[in-house]
Amino acid sequence: MARVGLTTERLVLAGAELADEVxxxxxxxxALARQFDVKVASLYSxxxxxxDLKTRIALLGLAELADLVADAVAGRSGKDALAALGNAYxxxxxxxxxxxxxxxxxxxAEAAAASAGRRHSQMTRxxxxxxxxxxxxxxxxxxxxxxxxxxxxxxxxxxxxSHSAPDTQETWERTLDALDALLRKWPAS
Amino acid sequence: MARVGLTTERLVLAGAELADEVxxxxxxxxALARQFDVKVASLYSxxxxxxDLKTRIALLGLAELADLVADAVAGRSGKDALAALGNAYxxxxxxxxxxxxxxxxxxxAEAAAASAGRRHSQMTRxxxxxxxxxxxxxxxxxxxxxxxxxxxxxxxxxxxxSHSAPDTQETWERTLDALDALLRKWPAS
DNA sequence: GTAGATTGCCTAAAACTTTTAGGCAATCTG
DNA sequence: CAGATTGCCTAAAAGTTTTAGGCAATCTAC
Numbered sequence: 001m002a003r004v005g006l007t008t009e010r011l012v013l014a015g016a017e018l019a020d021e022v023x024x025x026x027x028x029x030x031a032l033a034r035q036f037d038v039k040v041a042s043l044y045s046x047x048x049x050x051x052d053l054k055t056r057i058a059l060l061g062l063a064e065l066a067d068l069v070a071d072a073v074a075g076r077s078g079k080d081a082l083a084a085l086g087n088a089y090x091x092x093x094x095x096x097x098x099x100x101x102x103x104x105x106x107x108x109a110e111a112a113a114a115s116a117g118r119r120h121s122q123m124t125r126x127x128x129x130x131x132x133x134x135x136x137x138x139x140x141x142x143x144x145x146x147x148x149x150x151x152x153x154x155x156x157x158x159x160x161x162s163h164s165a166p167d168t169q170e171t172w173e174r175t176l177d178a179l180d181a182l183l184r185k186w187p188a189s
Numbered sequence: 190m191a192r193v194g195l196t197t198e199r200l201v202l203a204g205a206e207l208a209d210e211v212x213x214x215x216x217x218x219x220a221l222a223r224q225f226d227v228k229v230a231s232l233y234s235x236x237x238x239x240x241d242l243k244t245r246i247a248l249l250g251l252a253e254l255a256d257l258v259a260d261a262v263a264g265r266s267g268k269d270a271l272a273a274l275g276n277a278y279x280x281x282x283x284x285x286x287x288x289x290x291x292x293x294x295x296x297x298a299e300a301a302a303a304s305a306g307r308r309h310s311q312m313t314r315x316x317x318x319x320x321x322x323x324x325x326x327x328x329x330x331x332x333x334x335x336x337x338x339x340x341x342x343x344x345x346x347x348x349x350x351s352h353s354a355p356d357t358q359e360t361w362e363r364t365l366d367a368l369d370a371l372l373r374k375w376p377a378s
Numbered sequence: 379g380t381a382g383a384t385t386g387c388c389t390a391a392a393a394c395t396t397t398t399a400g401g402c403a404a405t406c407t408g
Numbered sequence: 409c410a411g412a413t414t415g416c417c418t419a420a421a422a423g424t425t426t427t428a429g430g431c432a433a434t435c436t437a438c
Contacts (some may be wrong), residue, residue: 191433192433192434217423217424217425218424218425218426219423219424219425220424229424229425229426230426230427230428233425233426233427238425238426239424239425239426
């Protein structure tokens with residue numbers, strides 16, 4: 001029997017591509033086996049189970065996204081950096097909806113520790129250096145930025161904005177303006 | 190054979206309760222049949238299929254949440270109203286995590302039209318009356334508030350904040366402060 | 379009150395997903 | 409090239425989804 005050459009990495013990558021095509025929910029061990037024209041049980045030598053596969057796709061997405069963000073933010077500061085950060089997230093979600101959905105998977109403590117999660121929060125924190133916030137507020141601001149970007153992207157991609165008038169691109173730009181203004185005049189406790 | 194008295198409403202309600210207990214992902218036609226001690230096929234007289242069941246749970250959640258928000262916001266204005274709105278969302282998500290997760294289900298056009306989605310955006314818009322924003326910006330602000338609340342709740346419930354220091358309650362309060370400040374000094378185009 | 383219509387719940391069955399166990403042969407290592 | 413490794417297989421059990429068709433419990437009308 002000719003070997004196809006399965007590895008965990010190839011499975012995860014194929015799973016990520018499948019997620020972008022048909023949605024993260026539809027990524028199943030069976031669907032992946034079908035793609036490689038291989039029996040389902042064969043995949044269980046490479047991933048522990050269905051959950052393991054999904055977790056690995058999520059970790060891939062988080063790492064890819066962290067790389068893109070790092071690249072986008074490099075050499076920028078202030079509002080420029082803020083916009084680069086937001087746009088990197090938004091563009092990734094648009095180009096890789098399945099992978100982005102994967103990054104929202106609830107990770108257990110172990111997977112979370114091994115994830116690029118910390119890189120993400122540290123990059124956001126780096127951007128705040130341009131805004132001069134006292135320490136306790138920095139963490140609040142990191143969380144606020146995360147909330148806005150994540151929430152905006154979720155709603156936009158979920159069609160939450162698609163039934164009302166002004167186009168979303170303008171709202172996105174005004175959102176970046178608003179965040180910049182807010183960070184420059186952050187209200188004191 | 191004694192009849193259990195299944196109806197679509199009872200199934201949807203039981204599905205919502207099950208979602209709160211074990212997670213929206215785990216709500217399945219089979220699990221529900223088990224709860225009613227009834228054969229799986231029996232449920233298919235009341236719901237079209239698994240997707241239909243989930244959609245109905247989502248619509249229930251959206252409607253319940255709209256009622257709670259309407260109640261919370263009534264008679265308030267300004268920051269008071271803003272906080273009531275945000276707290277209503279956050280409290281609902283904490284008390285009914287499965288239902289809240291259901292509200293994030295991507296709805297098709299038909300279900301979206303029949304949903305309480307419009308009530309939600311209109312209540313947010315009503316709050317903005319206390320902040321005196323020109324029209325195009327009102328829509329942007331509605332979307333921003335939706336993004337922040339939704340994003341914050343998703344991240345908080347997904348454990349996204351749980352690995353860093355200051356507790357989330359304080360961040361939440363500072364987030365409401367920040368949004369209030371932002372709306373009062375909304376940057377001009 | 380009973381005849382007839384409705385419908386709630388059933389059995390049966392097909393198709394699919396997940397997962398484990400154990401085996402053969404293709405490949406890598408020395 | 410012998411032996412160890414491992415990639416992919418068959419087999420099988422357990423669970424979910426969905427459709428089709430049937431019986432009997434309930435509701436409606438005379």
